Amino acid sequence: MADRSPDPPMSVREAMDRVLAAEREAQEQLEACQAEADRIIAAAREKTRGIQETTRGRISRIHAASNRETAARIRSMRRDTAKKSAAIDYEPTQSEAVARAARRLARRLTSRSRDDE
Numbered sequence: 785m786a787d788r789s790p791d792p793p794m795s796v797r798e799a800m801d802r803v804l805a806a807e808r809e810a811q812e813q814l815e816a817c818q819a820e821a822d823r824i825i826a827a828a829r830e831k832t833r834g835i836q837e838t839t840r841g842r843i844s845r846i847h848a849a850s851n852r853e854t855a856a857r858i859r860s861m862r863r864d865t866a867k868k869s870a871a872i873d874y875e876p877t878q879s880e881a882v883a884r885a886a887r888r889l890a891r892r893l894t895s896r897s898r899d900d901e
Contacts, residue, residue, distance in 0.1 A: 794802070
């Protein structure tokens with residue numbers, strides 16, 4: 785067994801210096817960790833802003849495409865309706881009869897007393 789002599793006792797001053805050095809090192813490590821955490825948070829915020837901008841752009845493009853598609857469908861429906869309306873050739877007496885029936889129906893639906901029913 786090797787002969788190990790115990791470390792010589794430290795003076796109070798040496799012990800205090802050692803403790804203070806350990807505290808400084810711990811404080812430096814704590815500050816380094818805080819700085820790294822701040823960098824990570826800043827990077828996450830920047831990434832979040834990028835994702836938000838990308839998302840807003842995508843949503844805007846989807847809305848625009850939807851609006852264009854809706855407008856195209858409405859135009860198509862209007863063309864179809866115009867074609868179908870043009871294909872119906874009412875004689876003047878038929879048009880007058882339809883107009884009279886529409887007026888009677890409107891009166892019935894809007895009158896307070898519904899004696900006609």
